[in-house]
Amino acid sequence: MSLIASESLSYGALVRRRSVILLTAAAVLATVVIIDILVGPAFLGFLDVLSALVLPESQVDATVHVIVHEIRLPMTLMALLVGASLGTAGALMQTILGNPLASPYTLGFSAAAGFGAALAILTGFELPLIPSFSVPVAAALGGCMAACIVYGMARLRGMTSEVMILAGIATLFMFQSLQSLVQYMSAPEVLQEIVFWLFGSLVKATYLSVSITGGILLFTAALILPDVWKLTALRLGDERAQSLGVPVERLRLKIFALIVLLTAGAVAFVGTIGFIGLVAPHIARMLVGEDQRVLLPMSAVTGAFVMAGASVMSKLISPGAIVPIGIVTAVIGVPFLFLLIIRGRRRFW
Amino acid sequence: MTLHVKDLEVSLGDTSIVKHASLSCAAGQFAMLIGPNGAGKSTLLKALSGLLPSSGQVILKDATLEKTQRQQLIAYMPQDIGPTSSLTVLEVVLLGRLRSLGLSVPGAMADAAQAALAQFGIGALQGRTLDAVSGGQRQLVYLAQALFRQPDVLLLDEPTAALDLRHQLVVLEAVRQHCETHGTIAIAAMHDLTLAAQFADQMICLSQGRIEAKGLPESVLTADRLQRVYGVEAAITYGARGRPNITPLRAS
Numbered sequence: 084m085s086l087i088a089s090e091s092l093s094y095g096a097l098v099r100r101r102s103v104i105l106l107t108a109a110a111v112l113a114t115v116v117i118i119d120i121l122v123g124p125a126f127l128g129f130l131d132v133l134s135a136l137v138l139p140e141s142q143v144d145a146t147v148h149v150i151v152h153e154i155r156l157p158m159t160l161m162a163l164l165v166g167a168s169l170g171t172a173g174a175l176m177q178t179i180l181g182n183p184l185a186s187p188y189t190l191g192f193s194a195a196a197g198f199g200a201a202l203a204i205l206t207g208f209e210l211p212l213i214p215s216f217s218v219p220v221a222a223a224l225g226g227c228m229a230a231c232i233v234y235g236m237a238r239l240r241g242m243t244s245e246v247m248i249l250a251g252i253a254t255l256f257m258f259q260s261l262q263s264l265v266q267y268m269s270a271p272e273v274l275q276e277i278v279f280w281l282f283g284s285l286v287k288a289t290y291l292s293v294s295i296t297g298g299i300l301l302f303t304a305a306l307i308l309p310d311v312w313k314l315t316a317l318r319l320g321d322e323r324a325q326s327l328g329v330p331v332e333r334l335r336l337k338i339f340a341l342i343v344l345l346t347a348g349a350v351a352f353v354g355t356i357g358f359i360g361l362v363a364p365h366i367a368r369m370l371v372g373e374d375q376r377v378l379l380p381m382s383a384v385t386g387a388f389v390m391a392g393a394s395v396m397s398k399l400i401s402p403g404a405i406v407p408i409g410i411v412t413a414v415i416g417v418p419f420l421f422l423l424i425i426r427g428r429r430r431f432w
Numbered sequence: 433m434t435l436h437v438k439d440l441e442v443s444l445g446d447t448s449i450v451k452h453a454s455l456s457c458a459a460g461q462f463a464m465l466i467g468p469n470g471a472g473k474s475t476l477l478k479a480l481s482g483l484l485p486s487s488g489q490v491i492l493k494d495a496t497l498e499k500t501q502r503q504q505l506i507a508y509m510p511q512d513i514g515p516t517s518s519l520t521v522l523e524v525v526l527l528g529r530l531r532s533l534g535l536s537v538p539g540a541m542a543d544a545a546q547a548a549l550a551q552f553g554i555g556a557l558q559g560r561t562l563d564a565v566s567g568g569q570r571q572l573v574y575l576a577q578a579l580f581r582q583p584d585v586l587l588l589d590e591p592t593a594a595l596d597l598r599h600q601l602v603v604l605e606a607v608r609q610h611c612e613t614h615g616t617i618a619i620a621a622m623h624d625l626t627l628a629a630q631f632a633d634q635m636i637c638l639s640q641g642r643i644e645a646k647g648l649p650e651s652v653l654t655a656d657r658l659q660r661v662y663g664v665e666a667a668i669t670y671g672a673r674g675r676p677n678i679t680p681l682r683a684s
Contacts, residue, residue, distance in 0.1 A: 092559040094522050094542040181515060312533045318517045319524065323574075325483055326508040327530045327581075372561070373519045376535060 101371045108370070108384045112163075115391045119159045122395055124403045125150050161288035161352065162394040162408070163387045164296045166359055168349035170386020171300070172342045173360030174367065174379055175307070178314050179335045179342075180244040186360035187346035190251030191229045193357055194258035196350045199225020201265040201277045218280065219292070219351035226350065229254045230343040234336075241332075243321075247339075283354035283409025285394060292352040299348035300383075303341045307379065310334060314375040358413040359386045362420050369423045389416045433459040433493050435585055435617050440488035442472070442479045449475045451641045453488070457585075457634065459615040462608050464628035464649075466621075467638035468662050473621040474511065476638065477587040480619075481508035492584060504531075507583035511590040511621075513570045516563040521573050524562055525549060528581035548580040549573070551606055552599075568594045575603055579610050586610075588620040592627065600624075604631045625678045629653060630671075637661060650676050659684065 092100070121132050127147060135143045135151035173186040187193055202208070203221035210217045229251075236250035237243070262281070266274055307314075313334055316324040321331050350356060363386035364378070370385075371377045393411040400406045435457045442450040450472045457463050465473050479486035482502030490497045492505060507528075517524075525545040526537060533541075549555045552572040557565055565573065571594045578586055588607070592600040604620075608631055611618050619636075622628035628635065629649035637645045637652050639661045645652045653676045658666045667679040 094537070094546070094558070095539065097520065097522075097559060098537075308535075311535075312527070312530055315519065315523070316527050316530055318515070318519055319527065320510075320512075320514040322483065322510050322512075323514055326481060326503070326510070327527055328503050329530070368518065372523075373517055374523055 101374075101377045104370050105377060105381055105384065108381065108388065112384055112388045112391065115388060115395065116159055116163060119162065119391050119394050119398075120151070120155050122398045123150070123155055124398060124405060126403075127151070157288040157290055157293055158285040159391065159394065160293045161285050161296065162390045164293060164300055165285075165349040165353050165356060166363070166387035166390025167383035168296060168300050168345045168386070169356060169359040169390075170363035170367070170382040170384075171303070171379055172345040172349070173362075173386070174364035174375075174382035175314070175338050175342050175345075176360070177364050178317055178373075178375065178378075179338045180248055181317070181320070182244060182248055183365065184361070185248060185251070186364075187226075187342060187350075188355075188357040188360055189255065190233060190248070191254030191256075191258055192226045192343065192346045193350055193355045193360075194255050194262060195229030196222040196226040196347065197281050197355045198258045198261045198265065199223070199228070200280050200354070201262055201269075204277050204280065205265050205269050205273055222354075223347035223351040225258070226347040227343055229258060230339070234339065247335075279407065280354045281409075282407035283350075283356045283412075284405075284407040285353055285397075286405060288352065296348045296352060299344055303345050306341060307338070310338070311375040311379065314338070315373065318373050354407075354409060356390070356409050356412055358416055359389050362416050363389055366416075366420055366423060389419075433584065433615060433617070436489070436491040437480065438489040438491065440476070440479060440486055440490070442475050442484055442486045444475075449641050450479060450486070453638075453641075453643050455636055455643065455646060457617045457619065459617060460611045461617055461633045462611050462631055463617075463619045463634040463636055464622050464632040465619055465636045465638060466623075466625060466628055466652075467644075471638040471661075472641040473638055474589050475641075477508060477589055477619065477621060480585075481506045481587050483508060505583060506585040506587060507578045507581050508587045509574055509578045509589060509591060511593060513567050513574070513594065518561045518563060520558065521549065521554070521560050521562060521565065522546065522558040524573050525577045525580050528577040528579075545576075545580055548576040551579075552576055552602060568596065568599060571595060572599065572603065575606070579606070582614065582616075584616065586616055586618040588618065590621055590623065592622070592624065600627060607631075625653060625658075626676070629675045629678070650674055653678060 121129060131147050132151055135147045140148050176185040177183055200218050200222040203218045208217050208221060210220060232254050233247055233250045237247045240246045266277055269277060313329045316327050316329050325331050364382045367378055367381035367385045371381045389412060392415045393408050396415055397406040397408045397411045437453060437455045440450060440453040453476055467473050478484040480490060482499040490502060522545055525548055546555060546558055549558055554569060554572050575591060591603055595603060607618050610616055632649050635649045635652040636643060644661055655666060655668055658664050663684050665681045665684055667681055669677045671677050
């Protein structure tokens with residue numbers, strides 16, 4: 084039986100089933116999050132971590148407190164938020180462009196963010212009052228630049244999905260080339276720093292960066308909420324959606340801007356994470372279908388799950404060290420996706 | 433409620449597709465729009481529904497409708513069956529009342545959507561995904577969506593194109609009944625002239641973007657006009673209620 088629907092199922096039963104799937108996924112995610120906090124290169128015991136989490140600071144060993152509260156917790160929260168942001172951005176992108184291969188990565192946003200970050204590292208660019216935000220801001224600006232190029236092209240030729248995808252792919256190649264050029268021009272020690280950023284890593288997560296990424300996610304969710312049914316209608320094609328009263332071009336532009344914001348908020352602090360925006364929505368779609376009221380939160384949960392799972396893996400691969408998470412995300416997500424493809428008996432796009 | 437279209441013109445680039453189209457339909461009337469391929473039938477329907485820019489006036493309930501008002505009051509069903517999707521059949525029908533949908537769907541609304549499917553005999557498909565039903569069934573789903581929407585004017589672009597003989601009759605009968613019951617005005621672009629004539633309260637013949645004739649089917653479907661508009665020599669007999677049956681003999 085398909086997870087999404089079955090012929091005999093009433094609408095009420097279908098809605099209940101999807102809610103159960105969503106809640107189950109959230110429970111699985113919570114478990115992975117707890118494991119992520121427990122695991123780390125410091126080899127802390129389960130009870131040590133637990134007491135650091137629940138007891139006041141004065142009753143906990145200072146080192147343990149610092150490791151749990153200043154390192155692990157921000158990293159785990161960042162993994163959750165970045166995964167949720169990229170999963171949501173990918174689902175939105177695939178919906179507004181009607182294309183299963185669309186994601187912030189395949190449309191060049193992440194490559195452009197990488198170029199912005201690489202350029203900032205190469206030139207030693209520093210913001211006056213907040214120097215620690217120099218690279219994230221440069222990355223976010225890079226992502227926005229890519230979005231402006233894609234949007235500009237689309238404005239010239241109409242906001243159709245075909246034009247946006249073509250412009251996005253061209254932008255991806257352009258910024259990848261520029262990234263390579265910056266790397267080619269860099270001294271070895273600078274190159275090392277650029278490559279580390281491009282791999283994607285959670286180690287620089289702080290409560291401030293967590294708050295910014297979380298704030299952006301909440302802000303965009305609030306703006307998307309009134310349009311969930313219109314987004315669902317887009318899956319019937321532009322003409323049908325328009326005939327149902329959806330202002331297709333305006334909606335596409337609004338959601339496009341929100342995707343840029345979500346992606347910039349996610350990749351600016353952790354680097355290029357390419358896989359989640361593409362695959363999390365597919366996994367979510369296979370589990371709960373295309374009603375955006377459920378698909379969007381499910382994509383967020385799935386993205387967060389893959390990211391948190393990758394975070395656990397990144398700490399287990401090489402004991403005593405943390406492998407950059409961008410390297411691990413695909414290793415976690417692809418087998419899960421393959422399993423769903425093999426076990427599924429129906430089309431999912 | 434009467435629909436008046438006055439001097440409607442549609443141009444794509446420098447090409448004029450629909451020229452000075454004027455027509456009127458009374459409440460509850462089922463009109464059939466006929467004409468050869470490329471005559472401008474789909475363009476006229478899209479312009480009426482506000483999907484294409486046009487000049488001229490569309491007047492409903494004595495008020496001239498702007499583009500956005502047209503999109504609200506006039507439902508348009510395109511002829512293609514759209515992209516594949518894993519939305520369920522019932523969800524597709526629910527989208528017909530997009531403006532009334534909130535974060536949760538009231539049980540009564542889901543029941544009404546189910547009833548809209550049942551009138552076409554596809555109630556059992558409600559839980560299936562759209563990509564798991566045939567092209568003909570998908571067309572029935574979209575028709576159920578259009579009727580569920582309860583618009584003032586319903587524009588159907590070749591609604592029977594993908595359907596078997598029985599379902600062609602089921603669909604046109606359902607639209608006619610809907611019009612009679614709710615006072616909805618329906619205009620359907622059709623290629624099967626005999627079938628169209630059987631259900632038409634009014635027939636509108638379009639040729640090269642201009643309205644060539646309008647009126648009762650027996651007055652519009654003449655051998656001479658079929659020759660001129662379609663380039664077809666046809667034999668016309670008259671069946672029940674004096675409605676014409678068209679047998680195409682040869683293309684000239």
